[in-house]
Amino acid sequence: MAAALAQVQQRTGRFVLDGLAAVGRFAALIVEIGRGLAEPKVWLPRTFAEAHNIGIGSLFIVLLISAFAGGVTALQAGYQFTGNIPIYVVGAIVTQSIVLELGPVLVGLILAGRIGARYAAELGTMRVTEQIDALESLGRSPASHLLLPKVLACLLMIPVLVVFADVVALLSGWFAAKQALPITDQDFAYGARVFWRPFDAYYSIIKAAFFALTIGLVSCYYGYMTRFGAAGVGRSTTGAVVSSSVLILLLDLVLAKLLLVP
Amino acid sequence: MIKVRDVHKRFGVNAVLDGVTLDVQDGETLALLGPSGTGKSVLLKTIIGLIRPDQGDIDVDGQHVTSLDRDALARLRRRIGYVFQNGALFDSDNVFENIRLGLTDPAEFADGDFARQRVAECLSLVNLQAAVAEKMPAELSGGMRKRVGIARAIAGRPKYVLYDEPTSGLDPVNSDIIDGLIRRLNDELGVTGIMVTHDVRGAFRTAHRIALLTGGRVVAEGTPDEFRSSSNPEVRAFLERDFDLAPLETGTSA
Numbered sequence: 181m182a183a184a185l186a187q188v189q190q191r192t193g194r195f196v197l198d199g200l201a202a203v204g205r206f207a208a209l210i211v212e213i214g215r216g217l218a219e220p221k222v223w224l225p226r227t228f229a230e231a232h233n234i235g236i237g238s239l240f241i242v243l244l245i246s247a248f249a250g251g252v253t254a255l256q257a258g259y260q261f262t263g264n265i266p267i268y269v270v271g272a273i274v275t276q277s278i279v280l281e282l283g284p285v286l287v288g289l290i291l292a293g294r295i296g297a298r299y300a301a302e303l304g305t306m307r308v309t310e311q312i313d314a315l316e317s318l319g320r321s322p323a324s325h326l327l328l329p330k331v332l333a334c335l336l337m338i339p340v341l342v343v344f345a346d347v348v349a350l351l352s353g354w355f356a357a358k359q360a361l362p363i364t365d366q367d368f369a370y371g372a373r374v375f376w377r378p379f380d381a382y383y384s385i386i387k388a389a390f391f392a393l394t395i396g397l398v399s400c401y402y403g404y405m406t407r408f409g410a411a412g413v414g415r416s417t418t419g420a421v422v423s424s425s426v427l428i429l430l431l432d433l434v435l436a437k438l439l440l441v442p
Numbered sequence: 443m444i445k446v447r448d449v450h451k452r453f454g455v456n457a458v459l460d461g462v463t464l465d466v467q468d469g470e471t472l473a474l475l476g477p478s479g480t481g482k483s484v485l486l487k488t489i490i491g492l493i494r495p496d497q498g499d500i501d502v503d504g505q506h507v508t509s510l511d512r513d514a515l516a517r518l519r520r521r522i523g524y525v526f527q528n529g530a531l532f533d534s535d536n537v538f539e540n541i542r543l544g545l546t547d548p549a550e551f552a553d554g555d556f557a558r559q560r561v562a563e564c565l566s567l568v569n570l571q572a573a574v575a576e577k578m579p580a581e582l583s584g585g586m587r588k589r590v591g592i593a594r595a596i597a598g599r600p601k602y603v604l605y606d607e608p609t610s611g612l613d614p615v616n617s618d619i620i621d622g623l624i625r626r627l628n629d630e631l632g633v634t635g636i637m638v639t640h641d642v643r644g645a646f647r648t649a650h651r652i653a654l655l656t657g658g659r660v661v662a663e664g665t666p667d668e669f670r671s672s673s674n675p676e677v678r679a680f681l682e683r684d685f686d687l688a689p690l691e692t693g694t695s696a
Contacts, residue, residue: 182685215512222553267533300532317524318598319516319546 197393206401212402213331216323223328230333234295235340241294242287242341243348249282250274250349251356268365271371274353279384280440283346285432287393291338292424296399299330300420303403304413312404326427329398334396335389342388344426391428398424443468444489444602444636449498450658451484458484459495460658463693468601475680482638483527484508485603485655490522492516504604512533520546523595523633524601527610529587531579538575539591541565544597564593567664568623571596585616592623595632603627605637609644621648643682646670654680685688 402420
């Protein structure tokens with residue numbers, strides 16, 4: 181019994197120490213990425229190239245999923261709000277749920293998979309094939325050459341993709357509502373306007389920026405810290421996607437509490 | 443001059459380097475021989491600061507690698523070329539960009555004309571045609587990747603070049619090309635080299651001095667002639683294992 185207890189204590193202690201070490205490494209990596217800002221000639225062109233890659237590359241899947249999400253939201257709102265509730269409420273529900281929640285969170289989760297996996301796998305492969313060591317051996321900073329462009333590209337493109345997603349989801353929601361429900365354009369537009377506050381749009385973009393930073397930093401961390409060959413790259417990729425997704429959901433809650441609830 | 447003094451490095455319970463002491467004089471090529479897993483590559487990485495030793499000192503031209511700050515270490519690395527075992531070419535860049543990244547002087551790197559000229563020079567030095575510059579690393583053979591890795595390492599005209607298994611996995615013809623190249627870099631450009639290798643034949647042909655690393659320590663050091671005539675049992679065991687073609691034990695009986 182005492183031996184089992186000691187083992188539990190030992191494992192708990194190791195888990196806590198490993199966790200603290202990971203937090204320390206993550207913080208050190210953020211500092212390193214910050215230092216990379218001193219070399220704009222290096223990171224600026226690479227940032228644009230990365231932004232182009234992830235922006236264009238992600239546009240189709242983001243628009244497709246947001247179109248479906250908008251349509252489904254409108255149909256479900258119509259299904260739930262029947263009877264004495266005025267039909268224009270559908271416009272309000274669709275607008276608010278897309279801009280405040282579905283747009284940024286859905287896009288965040290999709291891109292955590294798409295971009296997060298790509299960055300973690302790319303950096304992890306570079307690590308295990310000594311390409312990152314090679315960069316350092318040339319007196320060059322992996323932060324300004326590899327990490328900072330990826331984080332900045334996320335920060336630059338993900339909010340833009342969220343705006344596209346919001347607009348497409350709204351249009352598809354409007355279209356779906358008109359096809360399936362007895363709602364006019366005027367009703368939908370009235371509903372969309374009646375609860376609308378300009379801050380809602382800012383909130384969507386603020387959330388997108390936080391999610392972008394999360395995806396960029398977490399995937400770079402997992403990729404950069406990869407060890408132990410191909411299996412390690414696989415672990416890093418999975419870790420990056422899972423951790424980014426969980427942190428996005430956690431941030432969603434925290435930001436709602438901080439920015440929406442007085 | 444590179445001075446390695448009592449360097450220790452442990453990974454978990456495994457003591458890889460256990461008090462390595464070694465000097466490399468300017469202008470010479472030192473071959474570091476030893477069985478697999480004795481820390482030869484780890485020693486090279488500690489010299490360039492990619493791995494931090496647990497104990498001991500590494501002095502490169504009077505600079506103590508273990509106590510340099512980030513910027514000073516980056517400046518020192520610009521004077522040391524490193525040839526990685528598998529080339530470690532940046533696989534999303536073509537050969538031109540790979541070698542261009544070896545131009546460690548920011549002004550030279552930014553000057554497109556100079557970069558093109560220097561990349562062509564480096565390709566010529568490693569006996570590769572200029573057209574190779576446009577290829578991606580995935581399109582190159584093993585020998586070509588090694589040579590591009592060497593071209594990248596020498597592009598910035600380093601004083602030192604550290605070669606990690608430059609001929610491993612190559613056929614004898616390509617091994618000879620690489621050995622000849624290392625010798626030429628030393629003879630023509632005065633590059634000081636440390637070459638980690640299992641290839642005893644190549645080491646004897648290329649190096650001015652040879653050191654044998656076993657059990658995390660340098661157990662023997664000397665010129666190729668001194669090595670050949672050494673009575674040190676570990677040197678004898680290593681050399682005889684390489685040159686004698688004893689029948690293999692297959693574990694089956696007729």
